[in-house]
Amino acid sequence: MRTLDTMNLAMAHPKQLGSLGALVPLTLGACAVALAEGAAPRLAFNSNPLSLFCAAVCIASCGLMIWPRLFGWGWETKYFGVSSAYIGSVALLGVIPCLTLVFYGTAPWPIKACIALTYITLHARWCWRFVLLYRRIHDDPVLCGQLYQEDDDAVYYLQKGDRSLIEKTLKFEQFPSNTFFISAFLLSLAVIPFMSDAKSLFGIPVVQIMLTICALPVSMMGLGLATRGWLVFYHYPGLIKKATGKQVYVDMDTKPPNAQK
Numbered sequence: 001m002r003t004l005d006t007m008n009l010a011m012a013h014p015k016q017l018g019s020l021g022a023l024v025p026l027t028l029g030a031c032a033v034a035l036a037e038g039a040a041p042r043l044a045f046n047s048n049p050l051s052l053f054c055a056a057v058c059i060a061s062c063g064l065m066i067w068p069r070l071f072g073w074g075w076e077t078k079y080f081g082v083s084s085a086y087i088g089s090v091a092l093l094g095v096i097p098c099l100t101l102v103f104y105g106t107a108p109w110p111i112k113a114c115i116a117l118t119y120i121t122l123h124a125r126w127c128w129r130f131v132l133l134y135r136r137i138h139d140d141p142v143l144c145g146q147l148y149q150e151d152d153d154a155v156y157y158l159q160k161g162d163r164s165l166i167e168k169t170l171k172f173e174q175f176p177s178n179t180f181f182i183s184a185f186l187l188s189l190a191v192i193p194f195m196s197d198a199k200s201l202f203g204i205p206v207v208q209i210m211l212t213i214c215a216l217p218v219s220m221m222g223l224g225l226a227t228r229g230w231l232v233f234y235h236y237p238g239l240i241k242k243a244t245g246k247q248v249y250v251d252m253d254t255k256p257p258n259a260q261k
Contacts, residue, residue, distance in 0.1 A: 159251065160252070160256065
């Protein structure tokens with residue numbers, strides 16, 4: 001076994017990252033509860049499915065603040081991959097406001113359906129890019145050898161290899177373009193002069209309407225990175241373990257032999 005506690009960053013240890021990183025979904029979950037409640041003030045908390053879901057995220061986050069330390073998580077990919085869910089939680093900033101518009105808004109159903117379909121389509125297409133990317137890597141022995149390195153006793157996911165593949169070899173864009181971010185932000189600002197009309201049409205507070213627009217690229221980014229994490233830390237390690245019988249660990253230090261410089 002490689003001495004991963006020495007090779008990897010101490011601050012990235014799943015015991016540390018799993019505990020401290022839980023603050024992200026805890027904070028965002030609490031914000032999402034406020035957004036869900038604000039969009040349906042007359043609806044009781046226990047009758048608001050969005051509020052209940054966001055509250056469940058907060059409760060799970062509280063548990064994850066102590067769980068990794070209590071059970072001594074190690075460098076197995078299944079533990080390291082929890083951080084992907086933390087990153088994915090940023091999608092709450094866009095998805096929850098959008099769902100409040102669909103569930104609690106007063107806009108005609110064709111408008112609601114169009115907005116929901118746009119959100120679903122953009123997110124699905126963005127996440128599917130990651131599926132196609134890592135399928136290509138997994139199916140190519142040379143590329144896969146830069147991502148996962150097999151030793152006699154274990155297989156190691158190479159973080160530097162992953163970064164090299166994405167940034168240099170395949171030049172894959174992990175984030176929506178700056179133009180998309182700026183356009184979404186400016187479009188949300190364009191709602192401000194028409195706040196009363198927008199609130200009258202959609203039947204929810206203007207904050208939720210603006211977040212539905214400006215947080216769209218943020219939401220896509222979060223779910224895209226979460227999809228990537230699920231693939232590299234769960235899906236393909238599962239296939240590798242099934243094929244080799246070896247556990248897959250995270251190696252943040254080793255450079256793959258064929259990585260581009």
